[in-house]
Amino acid sequence: MKLGFVPNTLPSSFSLTSLIFKLPISFPFSHPKTTSSGRKSLVFRVQNIDHRIEPIPSHLMASENEFSELNRNLYPQIEPYSTGFLKVSDLHTIYWEQSGNPSGHPVVFIHGGPGGGTSPSNRKFFDPDFYRIVLFDQRSAGKSTPHACLEQNTTWDLIDDIEKLREHLEIPEWQVFGGSWGSTLALAYSQSHPDKVTGMILRGIFLLRKKEIDWFYEGGAAAIFPDAWEPFRDLIPESERGCFVDAYNKRLNSDDIKTQYAAARAWTKWEMMTAHLLPNEENIKKGDDDYFSLAFARIENHYFVNKGFFPSDSFLLDRIDKIRHINTTIVQGRYDVCCPMMSAWDLHKAWPEADFRVVPDAGHSANEPGITAELVAANEKLKNIIKNKGD
Structure with missing residues (x-):
């Protein structure tokens, strides 16, 4: 070549x-x-x-x-035109909202974490005149209830929830947009329901493989961020440092709420301090919010301990043929420490038909300028394709 x-x-x-x-x-x-x-x-x-x-x-x-030549700038902030709560099980109720054009092309935003929840700024990636923008908080995250609950909380539950929401909103099919864990869930959902997906935008690829978890939580990324790593490491006694994910799991599920909060803050700050190429103080402050941190850390750790509830390490890569036909753009920050480029590269190799965009001066966050520009442009590209099909 x-x-x-x-x-x-x-x-x-x-x-x-x-x-x-x-x-x-x-x-x-x-x-x-x-x-x-x-x-x-x-x-x-x-x-x-x-x-x-x-x-x-x-x-x-x-x-x-x-x-x-496509627009690469965020759209202005808008407010939802409808919001609600959908009971998806005997235990769980999820928050959802719609904004943009009620008659527009549907797109669902799948947030990261797991456990991160959505925020109003997520709406700005999409042209509100063209898109019917659907945001929702996954089980026990954001405004969904019960808060920080691990019971009945698996990848397959979330996939079912997305389908229940689509049916509840009477949407025949929709575009899927997800970053970080959102890319994991977007892939899993699309592979389960490829006939319901009109296109995909994926960012900061995370395939939930052992080597990815080990890189970020067992000392690999510490080589780049030793100053951020030490508080995360030092919460765990030396005798338990053989597996930090397991050690944190013990504390995040402690009977003592103070122990849970301390572990949640340390876990969340470690991720927030490494999510940008350059430090972002507003992002780092999320680690001081006990309410946010508890859901974020407990649910993330729960999924990682259970290997994403996937039957094999290469589960998502092995099923690319199910979605190979879907028009997709993959956006990856070159210096993404949370979800290093090896995963995006492996996905690109397995799926060369998808556009692969590497941002040279960015880390993990969707809010970094280069990544934001590529995400907006990717949505604009799909918008143009849909418009041309209608002509």
């Missing part, structure tokens, strides 16, 4: 500070909007490299040029 560097308007030899790098995938080229039969390209930026430029044929730039 030949690698090529694509300049804008550059001399044949120079010192690069920012350069588009394209890795063509061998699929017959037909139209830049096609997923299963169109040429797809890995696009990212390479910085500070000296290299002689070899121009790439202009027709290979079509998809990238189209993508760069």
Whole structure:
């Protein structure tokens, strides 16, 4: 496979500070909007490299040029036009809301964590004139009740909840948008109900494999954030540091609420301190909120201890054929410490038909400028495809 560097308007030899790098995938080229039969390209930026430029044929730039011309700015803040609570089991009730255009194309936002809940800013990724925007809080997160409850709380319960919500709102099919754990659940849901999904935007890929959990919670990421790691580590006695996930599980499920809160704060702060390429104080402060931290930490830990309730480590990758036809964009921060790029890369290799966008100057959070821009543009691309189909 030949690698090529694509300049804008550059001399044949120079010192690069920012350069588009394209890795063509061998699929017959037909139209830049096609997923299963169109040429797809890995696009990212390479910085500070000296290299002689070899121009790439202009027709290979079509998809990238189209993508760069799309709106990449967040939409203004809007308020929901309807909200409610849906009882999904004898124990659980989930919060939902709708905003944007009531007659628009439905899109469901799947939040991260698990246990993170939604926020009003999540609505801003979508054109409110075009999209019917559905947000919901997963079991025991956000406004859903009971709070921080682990009973009847599995990936399969959440998938059923998404379907119950779709049916409750009388939506035949919808676009799926999810980042971090939201990408995990989006993949699992779409693989279970591929006929209900019109397109997907995935960010900060998390496949819930052992090596991903070990990287972030058992000392791998500590090599990059030793200062943030030490408070997380030091809450656990040396005798229990053989598995931090298990040690935290014991404390997050303690009979003593103070022990639960202390563990929840440490767990949450560790993640919030590593979620951005540059520290974000507002994000870090979430770790001081006991109400938020308890749900976030308890539910995350519960899912990780139970390996996502998946039957195998490679479960999501093994079922890509079920969703290969769905028009999808994958957005990944190059320096994502929480969900390192190895997972996005593995997904890209298994699913080369999906657009793969690597943001060179970003970490994990959807709120980092480069990631935000790519997410909005990905929604705009799907919007245009849907509009063109209707013409």
